[in-house]
Every structure is written in structure tokens, then in C-alpha cells.
Amino acid sequence: MKKDELRKFLEAVKSGSINVDDAVSKFEGMPFEDLGFARVDHHRALRSGLPEVIFCPGKTTSQVVDIFESLARKARPVLATRATEEVHSEIEERIPEVRYDPVARMAFLPDPEIDEKGLVVIASAGTADIPVAQEAAVTARLMGATVETFWDAGVAGIHRLLPKLELLREAKVIVVVAGMEGALPSVVAGLVDKPVLGVPTSVGYGVSFSGLTSLLTMLSSCAAGVSVVNIDNGFGAGYIAALINRGTC
């Protein structure tokens, strides 16, 4: 119930066009939950800049396309994660301006009113981690963050990380993507005093356990400053990074 409606309702009580008993009944009948919904809804209306997201796996191409089209009518940005080329092509037939990042496997429509601000730095440990890192990068940009990336900075070649120190120090928040032993976030957090978001990836074999070891490493980090998201959750990391970055602008 919007403020205007409430005012009209109360004026109707005052004027007697609704008598008090009916008004009480109407309040009783007006589910508590709807009031709640209205407030939350209003709140959601304020969430401009947050993407409406479709997680593609488990949906048919035509389902994804329908949902994408439906969201595109209402809001920007729109984002479909883990989208195949085929999904992109089908969307493009209906919405020609849709964009596609084949590395991140994302189809999306940016919000033209969002300017990129702040600085999110995204690093990946190995080349195989790049798709997840790129998913974070695209997500953060869609949500209004300036994003800088560098790949292949694994701890086995720590000297490749050092030239990036200046960049890391300028970041508002750093996303570090790593599979296998997942040690890079610890090293980065030991070098700079910025929030570091660790993203374990399922890259590796044997006791990498599809990302579990990398996850446990990041959570056990001896460096303060590292928080962690689910394995391969590039979208989640980009989303949180953009939230943190937005708070700083």
C-alpha cells in the first residue's frame, strides 16, 4: 500500500465514507504480508544497478530466451550466466543489441545510465581460471565498477605478481581467482590492505577435488583480509566486489 493510498483510506475513515468497523475489517483482511511485500518491493525498486540474472544451466534455450526478453522489458542491466553461443544467438534474433562475452559465457544488456567508477582489480592464478575471473569482471562492470584484470599470477611464479603491486594498492577491492592449491589470495592479502575476495575454481585434478582444496586453502588463509565465495562463483564475486566498490564512490 503506497502512502497515497493510505492517506485516501484514512481520509475515507475520517469522512465516514468507510465506517470504523469496516475499516478494522479491511485492516484485518489486508494481509500483514502484503504490507511487508510493499515495503520490500519499494526497497527493490531502489536496487537500480543490480543485474537481473538468469543462471542458464538446467534451462532450455527457449526458456532462457523467454526469461531474458521478459526481464529486458523491465530493467537494465540483464545478465545470463553460463550461456552458450546458441543461447546468445537465439536472444540476438529477438534483441539485436544483446552482447556476449564468449570467455565468461555471458549474454547481457548493460544499463546505459551506469558509469563505471571506483576500481575493482581481478587477478587469476592460471589461464584455466580465466573464464571464472572474466565472469566476475563482466558482472562488476555491469554493476558500475571500473575493472582492471591481470591473469596468470600464480604463486609458483610469485615474481609475476610483484609488478602489479601498485595496481593492487589502488583497488577498492580485489578479486583473486585460483584453482589447484588456491594460495594466491593469501599472498595478495599479505601485500595490500584491501578487502580480498577469493574465488576458488574447479581447475585441477586429483586432490584438487574440483575446487574444494582451493576453497579450504582460502578459508584457512594465514593472511587477514580474505573472504571467500563458492567454487567457480565468478558472478557472486563480481557482484560483491561491485557492492563494496559502490560504497566507496
Add this chain to the structure above:
Amino acid sequence: MKKDELRKFLEAVKSGSINVDDAVSKFEGMPFEDLGFARVDHHRALRSGLPEVIFCPGKTTSQVVDIFESLARKARPVLATRATEEVHSEIEERIPEVRYDPVARMAFLPDPEIDEKGLVVIASAGTADIPVAQEAAVTARLMGATVETFWDAGVAGIHRLLPKLELLREAKVIVVVAGMEGALPSVVAGLVDKPVLGVPTSVGYGVSFSGLTSLLTMLSSCAAGVSVVNIDNGFGAGYIAALINRGTC
């Protein structure tokens, strides 16, 4: 090697007071690592406001007291986590102004030059989660964050969470501490668009697996916006929250 020293050195080369061969030797003998160390060190000198921390378990009382005293001579704030009453008493004999939080089990010396700014909101799901939540609160305050807390907001009584919505929306970052099934961070992240730091606790029994279930729940959250730290790591969550909060001020 500072800039001034470098200039003096190069001028000595130029003036001939050091000949080139000796200069080359000096460069060779000047370990690469020391240069590196110097830069990092300078960087560390800028880390004002970050606590020097002692993790007490596994150290004797006298070891903790010695380290605490040593750190206290150099910097503020100083922080000893998981400190017993006995540890506090012993420190107090040498440093009477030391403070102690018996719930968080922390002994500490604040930095008098730090003002509390921004807003970190810290929520705990159950009463048994309070010590971990309080550890986060003390840490964040020592690092310059204004902190608001509320306890006992578990998802089994979701109505207790709703009155806190306004507070949650004002936060720069939210720390949510929960054991057992650990669902609270998901619920909070679904209600507000702020970075949420989930802290699983070892509270629970049976398949709570000393916090593992709570951890997995938080990482699997269907709500975007949640990143997670190690089980019972209240210090880490408070540290990251303060870093994020500082970026917004």
C-alpha cells in the same frame, strides 16, 4: 632504500667518490630482496589502524604477555584474541591501561587517534554465537568502525529480524554470525543490498560438524552478496568489515 639515499648514492657515482666497479658490486651485494623488503616495509608503515594481533592458543601466558608488551611499545592498536582472564591479568600488571572483553575473550589497547566512522552491523543467529560476533565487533571498532550489533535473530524466528531492516540498510557492510544450519546470511543478503560477511560458528551438534555445515550453507547461498570466512573467525570478519567500511568513509 629511500629516494634520498638513492640520490646520494648516484651522486657519489657521478662525483667519483664511489667508482663504477664498486657501485656495481654494491648493487650486486644489495640483495634484491632488501629493496623489496623496504618497499613493503614502507607500505606497512602506512598500515596505521590495522591491529597487531596475537592469537593466544598454543602460547604460554608469559609468551603472550611478552609479545603484547613488545607490540605495545611500537604501535596501536594491539590485540590479543582468545585470551583468558589470566592472560589479561598478567598483561594488566605491566600495562595497566589494557582493556579486556570477557565475552569476546580479547585483551587490547585501542589506538587513541582512531575515530569510529561509517557503520558495521553485526548480527548473530543464536546466543551461543555471541562470543564470535563480539570478537568481530571489538576488532572492527579497534580499526575505526562504528559498530552496531544485535543478537538472537535466527531464521527459526524470522520475525525477530524484520525490525532490524532499517539498521541493516544503513550499514556499509554487515557481518552475520551463525552456527547450526547457518541460514541467516542468506536471509539478510536477500533483504538488503550490502556486502554481507558470513561467519560460521562451531555451535551445534551432530551433522553441524563443528561449523562445517554452517560454512557450506553460507557458501551455497542462493542470495548474491555473501562472502564467507573460516569457522569461528570473528577476528577475520571484523578485520575485513573494517577494511570495507574504511573504504566508504
Add this chain to the structure above:
Amino acid sequence: MKKDELRKFLEAVKSGSINVDDAVSKFEGMPFEDLGFARVDHHRALRSGLPEVIFCPGKTTSQVVDIFESLARKARPVLATRATEEVHSEIEERIPEVRYDPVARMAFLPDPEIDEKGLVVIASAGTADIPVAQEAAVTARLMGATVETFWDAGVAGIHRLLPKLELLREAKVIVVVAGMEGALPSVVAGLVDKPVLGVPTSVGYGVSFSGLTSLLTMLSSCAAGVSVVNIDNGFGAGYIAALINRGTC
């Protein structure tokens, strides 16, 4: 051995047409187990309304069809779970009245003598959880329960749950189906005083561990009132819900 047969046997003893030694031998030779079987069997004959069920995975289409036809001759309802379209088509050629639910992937023959009574409410957290939830719904209906369902009520959007409170309070038993972090059953059980059956699903990725995290969350629930079945076991949840519902009618 039925009562009539027993009577005839004892009368034959009495009349001497079977002498006592032969009768003892016959008793000895008559396996104890058959008596047992008879009683249990009689008991099973009373189990009207419980579906005869075929779990299709691992069986060939023709095996499923043969078993289905065989069961259909003896009893109603008949139910084949995780049945493909192909299985349904093949059954339909022999039993044209067979019905099929493509979402639940179930082929079935209802018992025309069963009326739907009571109320089982079935909720799912995400759209990907619907097939499991629908399996529970079809099962419970076949066993005589009135079933109401609502989908997509995940804890990340708790406001979507609140309008359903009235419905939940009217239920005799509630089935809550959730993958990923599996927090919904806790929230529901915190809101209403009804038995809640949690069904974890294998929906999710990374540390969702194919439903394990959701399962552990439900078992660790801080809300009393939640019991849990195996991952993706929509049939089992529907079966138990119908048993509980039947007890209330």
C-alpha cells in the same frame, strides 16, 4: 495359510483323516515363514491407497512396461517414477488410460476410489527444485491427499514466502523442497507449528555437493519440527506426507 484352511486342517486332525504325527510333520514342514508371510500379506492387502511403485532408472523400457502392466492388473494406484516420455508412450500403447506428468517424470494410474482429503502443502525454493516438488505432489495426490503447491519461495526472497502463511497454517503437513543452501524448511518451521518434511535437492554447484549441503542444513535446523528425506527423494516425501495427512482425516 488362511483361516479357512487352518480350520480344515484342524478338523482333519480331529477327524483322524490326518494323524497327529503327520500333522506335526506338516507343521514342521510348513515353514514358519509362510505363516508369517500370510499375516504380513494380509496386512499388505490392507494397504489400499499405497502405490505400487517402479523406480525406472537402471531398468530397460520394456522391463518397466512389463512390470507396470503386471502391477496394473492387481492394484491401484500404480506409479513409475523418473519415467521418460518414451516409457510413458510404450505403456500407453498397452494401457491407454495411463497418465503422465512430464515435470515430475511420472507415469501413473490413479485409484478411482480414492478421494483427496486433508491438506498437504508443498513449497519449493527455486525453479530448478520444481521437478522434485512435483514428484512429491503427484505421489501425495495418488495416495489421497489434497495438495496445494507454490514454487520459488527461496530464503533470498523471504517476502515471497509471507503471503503464503495462511495456507501453511491450514496444512496438515508441509513438504519443503530446496537445493543450494537448503534454508527454507527452517524458515517455514519457524513460522508454523506443523510437521515439516525437508527434501534437499541436487540443485546447485560447487560446495552444494549435489545436495549434501542442503541436506546437512535441514538436519541442523535450529527450528524444531523439521524431518528430512534423502536428496531428490520427492516420492518419499510425498509418501510420508500422505501417511501423516491420512492420519488426520
Add this chain to the structure above:
Amino acid sequence: MKKDELRKFLEAVKSGSINVDDAVSKFEGMPFEDLGFARVDHHRALRSGLPEVIFCPGKTTSQVVDIFESLARKARPVLATRATEEVHSEIEERIPEVRYDPVARMAFLPDPEIDEKGLVVIASAGTADIPVAQEAAVTARLMGATVETFWDAGVAGIHRLLPKLELLREAKVIVVVAGMEGALPSVVAGLVDKPVLGVPTSVGYGVSFSGLTSLLTMLSSCAAGVSVVNIDNGFGAGYIAALINRGTC
């Protein structure tokens, strides 16, 4: 806000003693959550017969006693689980009528207005499982269920179970408590068409893994009809059993 208060408020609007603008402001200022709280609270006021419960581990004796006394002033039944003899003695000094079950380790105050109805049957597999089973029994009785129990019916001596078939068939719901390999719930659910609540216990050694194996066994049951609660969660099983039982009366 109660109905009376609402009526008074609306009458004040009507009479003009509150003008419309102030009324709108008051509504705005009246947090949505409080309305919600009121409804839920009212709802909770209806939850007569559900115990107010204190989980003792992790609380000091004086904390437990204080909470117990506070709850005892407001409602019946009151229940403290996993309570030591010492806790009981301390409570008894203040509330002489408190009762104590040393096997279930529970201190409690029954609700004198509750009559025991229906039938909950509780079985345990081994003697070491009895404390958990007894916790379920006391809980269910406090919530108004007639409870019958039998112990030591493990699957290794299946013949000890068979004489209980008649009792099992009369139950509204059956709680089966088992450690080690946890097979008893499957066997019971194969014999009778009643909802079976499996309670794994931490009894066992080696690969019993403190109840995990028993839990997995129950969840993997080849018998339909078994749902499961957390390891050693006798309280939870008794609570759910009483909810189901109450629905049948």
C-alpha cells in the same frame, strides 16, 4: 497492534482527534515489522502445548536456572534438555515442583491442562540408545501424546521386534532410535504403514563416525516412510512426533 488498539486509532482518525497527516506519519513510523511481530506473536500465543525449551550445553548452571525460572512464570510446559543433576537441584531450590528424568537428562514442568492422546510408539535398537529415545518420549508426553516405548529391538535380533507388530500398527507415528548401522527404521517402515521418524545416535565406534553412518543408512532406506532428524536429536523427534500425533486427535 491489537484489534482494540486499531479500532481506537481509527476512531481517533474519524473523530479528528488525530488528523490525517499525523495518522499517515504514525502509520509510517509504525514499523511494518511490528505489525508482523504482533501477528506472529498472536500466532505464538496459540502455540499452547509446545514446550519452551532450554538447550543446556554451553550455558552455566545459573544461566539455565534463570532462564528456566523466567519461562516458568509465563508458560507451561517448560523443558531443559541435556540438563545435569546439578542443574536440576538448583532449579528445584527455586521451583520445588520441577521434575527430572535422569535417563533423558531433562528437567521439566508439565502443562497440567494437557491430556495425553493418540499414540506415539518409540523404539530403540540398543541399550546405549535409550537416553536419546527417552528424550523423545518425555518431549512427546509433555506435548500431549500418549507414548509407548520398547528398547533393544536391533536388527541383529529381528525376532525381538516381531512381538511388537500389533503395537506398531496402532501407533499414529513411530520414532525409531538407532546407532551403529541404524537399520531398524527401514525394517519397521517395511512392516507398518505409519510415518516413521528415524533418530540416528552417536552410539558406535570406528566407521560409525559418531552417528553419521546411522544417519546415512536411515536416509538411504529402501523402505518408503522414513524421515530423519539430526544425530542424537531425541527432542526434535519427540517434538515432530507430537505434532503429527496432535493432528490425528
Add this chain to the structure above:
Amino acid sequence: MKKDELRKFLEAVKSGSINVDDAVSKFEGMPFEDLGFARVDHHRALRSGLPEVIFCPGKTTSQVVDIFESLARKARPVLATRATEEVHSEIEERIPEVRYDPVARMAFLPDPEIDEKGLVVIASAGTADIPVAQEAAVTARLMGATVETFWDAGVAGIHRLLPKLELLREAKVIVVVAGMEGALPSVVAGLVDKPVLGVPTSVGYGVSFSGLTSLLTMLSSCAAGVSVVNIDNGFGAGYIAALINRGTC
């Protein structure tokens, strides 16, 4: 119902002292389960030589003593496993002839009518595995097996195993007890064509995981002929070995 009783019952039917209707009723009223119980019971009466066993952990000393005394009145052998010296002393006060093996931690009363026959060979890999191995040895002897043992034959010193080949080849069944990496059963089964029972022990540290690694090693054995019991289950291994040994005599 024993054979004699059945005969009397049928003769009573024949003679007319019980009429047929009453006989049918009596059969009906005679629970199926009792028949079952009788047969199983008879069967159990034949189980001479199988120990009546008390697993002491979780029982008070007086409970163990009472059960021991009760069993001792009915049968031989009697066996209490994981019994402390104190338990033994208490039993000895009432039953002076009780025997005690302090290594195996067992108190027992042999069956004087059992002669030791066949050959069970029991080997342990390390000295720390001896208590479990000795538990197997005492159990097998109580059940009538001739037992030979040798200790400290770990795979890291395979040459210590070779002098025992002749003995191993004479065995009817071999019990191999090993902690840490648990490789000994594979080696033994590769050398002789006898059934090998592997008993993993909780000896070890780190990734020995309290016997789990040893257990998995034995189950994964590349040598055919190894079956396995639970970790530290010396009693179980001795029991099975004695059953196999008895079959060969």
C-alpha cells in the same frame, strides 16, 4: 512352541479336549511372532560355543558386573570386552574363577566343554596393534579355535613376515591386524590361499584418520581373499575367524 507342545496341542484337538473353533482362535491369538521367536530361540539354543558378550564402554562397573553374573548363570563362554582392571576385580569378588587378559582388556569365563581345534593364525603389523589382535585371539579361543599369533610383521620389514609362511599356509583362516597404512593383509593374501580377515586399527596419526586409511587400504586390496571388519573390531574378527574355523573341523 516346541515340538512336544505342538504334538500335545494337536492331540488335544484330536481328542476333542480342545474343540476346533477354540483351536483356530488359539492359533489366531498365538502371535505369528511367537512362533518365530520359538524357532529362532531353539536355533539360539543350538548356538553353543558362541559367547554371550558385554561391550563395556558406556556401562557402569556395577552394570557390567550384574550382566556378567546374570549371563554366567545361564551359559558359557561369557565375555566382557574393553573391560578395565576395576571391572575385572569387581566381577572376581562374585565369580572367583573369572579370568582376565590385560592386553586384550577382556574378562571372561571359558566354556569347559569346548576343545580347541583347527587353526586360526593372527598377525599384527605393529606393537601398538597388539591389543586389538589379542582381543581377536582370546575371542577365537573361547569359541573353540586353536590360535597362533605373531606380532610386528609390518610391510616396512617384509622379511620378518617370510619366516611365518609355513604357519600361514597351515591356517584355516588368518586374521591380520594393522593400523597406519594397513597394507599387511594384502601382502599376506598374496602369499597364501586362505581367507584373510583384515582388522584396521586406529593406530597412527595425521591422515591415518583413526583407522580410516587402514580400512580403505584393506578394502581396496589388489589381492583377492581379503574381507574386512570395523576399525579396532578385534572381537568381530575373532568371532568370524572362529565361525570359519569351526566349519573346517
Add this chain to the structure above:
Amino acid sequence: MKKDELRKFLEAVKSGSINVDDAVSKFEGMPFEDLGFARVDHHRALRSGLPEVIFCPGKTTSQVVDIFESLARKARPVLATRATEEVHSEIEERIPEVRYDPVARMAFLPDPEIDEKGLVVIASAGTADIPVAQEAAVTARLMGATVETFWDAGVAGIHRLLPKLELLREAKVIVVVAGMEGALPSVVAGLVDKPVLGVPTSVGYGVSFSGLTSLLTMLSSCAAGVSVVNIDNGFGAGYIAALINRGTC
């Protein structure tokens, strides 16, 4: 070196046809290991009746056929496990008398000199467990055991087990094959005093964990008398059962 060869060698020393230095050299050159090998080899020559086995997975069809043919030239029985129809056809082209069991997926050549003796009883809990059970049956028969089987005796229908009691009591050893919750071996071992070999299968879903739950259940059995082999290891169980059975004949 056979006894005859040794005698000839020593006679050659005695006669001087080999001088002592050459004899010493020959002994030195005769590797210790070869002596060992010879003894073991002799020992292996006695292992008549033990199958030479090829585990097919991971080998090409032509590799399997070559190995099969090679083994067939030397010994009987020959056995290829987990063999496809194609493997069988290829072998048949070269060895027309090869036999094939499509359920057990085994190609084999029996030893015509082996008579079936004793009694191995093999039971399976569910129909999906039959291939593993049949693998055990074929293996045991090839090794000279009389084998009786019955399928579908799961604990959820315990009455189907009871008519088999007599058969179970006649067995020398019982193999029980079960997936899902794996409770059947416990029940069987509680009914009869025979060695029971539990074979967990990977049948099931969710927390069945591809046989792990069934395995843990069997190892945690509260019934003495159960030992266990690896998941799906029908061959291993049949092999051990035949070893035990052979000892009794």
C-alpha cells in the same frame, strides 16, 4: 629350484663335476629372490582351482582377448570380469567353448576337473544388486562351490527373507549383496551362525554415495559375523566364499 634339481646339483658337487668355487658362485649368482620365487611358484602351482582373472575395464577388446587366450593355454578356470558382449564374441572366435554370463558380465572357461561341493548361499537385497551377486555366484562356482541364490530379500520386506532361513542354515558361508542402506547382512547374521560376507553395491542415489553408505552400514553392523569387501566387488566375495567353502569340504 625343485628338490630333484637340488639333489642333482649337490651330487655334482660331491662327485666333483662341479668344483666348490663354481658351486659357491652358482649359489651367489642364483638370486635369493629366485629361490623365493621358486617356492612361491611351487606354491602357486598348487593353487589349482583358483581362477586366473582379467579385470576388463581399461583394457581394449584385443588386449583382453590376447590375455584370455594366453591364460587359457596354461590353466583352468579362466575368468574375465566386467566383460562386454563384444569381448565375449571376440574371444569366442578363437576359443569356441568360452562361456558367457550376460548378467554377471563374465566370460569364462571352467575347470572340467572341479566338482561343485559344500554350499555357498548368495542373497541380494534388490533387483539392481543382482549383477554383483551373480558375479559372486559365477566366481564361486568356477572355484568349486555349490551355489544357491535368491534375490530381492531387502529389509523393507523382511518377510521375504524368512522362508529362506532353512537354506541359510545349511550354508557354509553366506554372501549378502545390498546397495542403498545395506542393512541386509546385519539381519542375516542375526538369524544364523554362519560367516556372512557383505558386498555393498553402488545402487542408490543421494546419500547412498555410490555404495559408501551401504559399506559403512555393513562395517558398523551390530550383528557379529559380518565381514565386508569393496563396493561392487562380487568377484572378491565369490572368491573368499569359495576359499571358506573349500576349507569345509
Add this chain to the structure above:
Amino acid sequence: MKKDELRKFLEAVKSGSINVDDAVSKFEGMPFEDLGFARVDHHRALRSGLPEVIFCPGKTTSQVVDIFESLARKARPVLATRATEEVHSEIEERIPEVRYDPVARMAFLPDPEIDEKGLVVIASAGTADIPVAQEAAVTARLMGATVETFWDAGVAGIHRLLPKLELLREAKVIVVVAGMEGALPSVVAGLVDKPVLGVPTSVGYGVSFSGLTSLLTMLSSCAAGVSVVNIDNGFGAGYIAALINRGTC
């Protein structure tokens, strides 16, 4: 920056062709990390004999070929692991001298200046372990080690290991590759006083858990002298073995 370059730079400072301010700027602009990189690089230039390695899985054939060609221009040896025949063929079109080992699945270009020295002995437990063992062998040879191998020396046939004792004693380091129960490294380390590198393989089924059991076994080894690499990591084992071997020459 090489020594020569440094000397030229300092001479330019001395001669005044670079003034001091510019020199300071140049030093400042010359990132600390580059100095570091230079040293490490120089160090890497000394790493002659260490292969440049491409891990093929997850890369397209054309990606592998491009990287291989690029590395081949700079250095020898070049090594692509887990390379398909197709990858090899494509490389061969551009670099005809490329070699391929189909068992190890490696394409490689040896360094013609490396002579094989020392002795690395590589043993595998089963035939299915050979590809991993061969990967270790090819790697060690490319890095300049003389390599001797023997296959099929599993602990179930320990007599096949004994004839290799002399060879094992001559080795500088021993690589032992084993799946299933992974006991062979323990046995080898018990026989000889050489560093043993255990390589668990994913060979096996059931509780072999894709190599985890073998890994745990090797880590739990009761024989001192065994260190372990990741499951199936033949390359890593060969690499370390060659490093150790090189140190001895």
C-alpha cells in the same frame, strides 16, 4: 637488468650523459619488481634442463600447438603432457622432429645437449598404472636422468619385487606408482635406504575413491623414506626424481 647493463647505466651517470635526477626517476620508474624479475629470470636462464611444460587438458588442439611451437623456438626440452594423438599429429606438421609416447600420452622435444646420468628407478604396481609411470619416466629422461623401469610389482605378488632388489639399491631415487591400495611404496622403502617418491593413481573402483585411498596409504606409510605427490601426477614425480638425481651427479 644484466650486470653489463647496470655498469653501462652507472657509467652514464658518472659521465653525466644521464643526470642524477633522471637516473633517480629511471630507478623509480624501474619497478622494484622488474629487478626482482630480472634476478629470477637470470635464475630461470640457468634452469637449463628443466622442461617447459604444457598441460593439455582444457586447451584446444590449436592452442596446444601454438604454445608448443612458441616454446620450441626458445628452449629445449619442450613437453606437452596428456596430449592426444591428434595433438601430436598437428604439432608434427609444423615441427617434424617432435616425438610422441603414446603410453605416457606425451609429445616432446628433447634437449640434445642433455646426457642421461645417475639412476632413477620407476616401478608400477599394476598394468593400469603404467601410463602414469611412463609419464614419470619420460619426464625424468628429458631432464637428464638415466631411467630404469619395471611394471606389475604389486604387493599381492611380493615375490615379483624381490628380483629387483639389486636394481633398487643402485638407484639414486625410486618412483613407485600404485593405485588401488597403494601399498607398494611402503614395501620398497622398507627394503632400501633410498628416497622413494610415491605416486598414487586413480586406478581402482569403489573405496579406491579415484586414488584417494592410495594417496592416504602412502602418506600413512609405516616405512620412513616415502614422500608423495598428487594422484596421477607422473610428471611431478619424474620432475622431482630428476632434481634429486641431478644433485647426486
Add this chain to the structure above:
Amino acid sequence: MKKDELRKFLEAVKSGSINVDDAVSKFEGMPFEDLGFARVDHHRALRSGLPEVIFCPGKTTSQVVDIFESLARKARPVLATRATEEVHSEIEERIPEVRYDPVARMAFLPDPEIDEKGLVVIASAGTADIPVAQEAAVTARLMGATVETFWDAGVAGIHRLLPKLELLREAKVIVVVAGMEGALPSVVAGLVDKPVLGVPTSVGYGVSFSGLTSLLTMLSSCAAGVSVVNIDNGFGAGYIAALINRGTC
């Protein structure tokens, strides 16, 4: 049997003082295993420099003292690991020259004939890892290695590692001891081309899982050159390091 004994035996055959039949019998009676034992024994006699080791946990003080004294009579060095102060004192009463390292918790008698050679470098990540690192250091020194150590070089302060590069490059083998996230071995192996032995420690909390995470990290290392021992196995690492080091001298 030594060569001389063999010669005498064969000469006795030649001379007729032993006839051929007796000689054959003697050979037959002379167990194959003893020949084996002799060779291995001779081999063991060559193992000078390898410590005779007592693992103290699970042994009484007097047991340790007896074994220590017995070993001390035969050989040097002697080593008791995880020995308490009390154990040391008791040994000292009998063997005054025994030495004790309270950090490593080792009591030992060095071999006076061993000179320290080569270079083993041992690094630890955190101060809590020092006891394990020191155990490795003492072990390696007892076995003849020159050992250099440095502590507290965790990846969160990577700059502390860099000044040690020169030392690391001089090492023959490097032992890296780390708990928590265990990333240090990867970093070290990325910097130098030496064999790196990773030793995970049980230091940490939460998902450190008593060293498991550190272990998995080390095994998943993206840097070639790292092999790993069991958690907290400082002795094992020192032992292997000394073996490798000895090969280089």
C-alpha cells in the same frame, strides 16, 4: 648364511662328511626366508647413520627407557620422538650423555662418527609450526646433514621469504613446514629448482581440519618440485631430506 658358511657346507658335501640326502634335507629345512633375512640383515648392517627410532606416544615412560637403553647398546644414533621431559630425565639417569631438544620433543644419542655434510634448509611458515620443523632439523642432523633453518616465513608476509633466496639456492633439498593454508612450499618451489619436501602441520582451526587443508594444498601445488609427507611428520621429512642430501655428498 654367509659366503664362508656356504663354502664350508658345500665342501662338507664334497668330502662326504655330509651325505647328499642330509644336505638336501638341510636345504629344505633351511627356510628360504632365513636366506632372505640374512641378505636383508646384511643390508641393514650397512644402514649406518640411519637412526633407530622410538615413537613415544602410546608407550609408558619405562617402556621407552628400556627400548632406548637396549638400542643404545647396539648402535648410534638413537632417537626417541615426541618424548616428554619426564622421559628424557628417566633416560638420563641411566645414560647421562643423552641429549634432549625440548622444542622438537626429542631425546637422542648422536653417532660420533657422523660428520655433517651437504645442506638441508628447513623453513617454517608460522611460529606454531616450529616444533615440527625442529623435529625435521634434529633428525636430519643426526643422519649427517648440515642443516640451516629459518622460521616465520609465511606467505602472508612473502617479503620475509625473499632475503632467504640465496640460502635456498644453496640447499641440496628444502623442507618447508606449514599449517593453516600450507601455501609456502608452492612459493618456495616456484623460486628455486631444488627438491622441496612439504610438511603440513595440524596448526590452525576451523577448516584447517587439523592439517588436512595444508596437506591438500601442498599436493595440489601448481609448482613442480614439491613432494609431501604425513601431517606433523617432521621426523619423516628430516629422514628423507637426509637421504637426498647424502646422495649428493
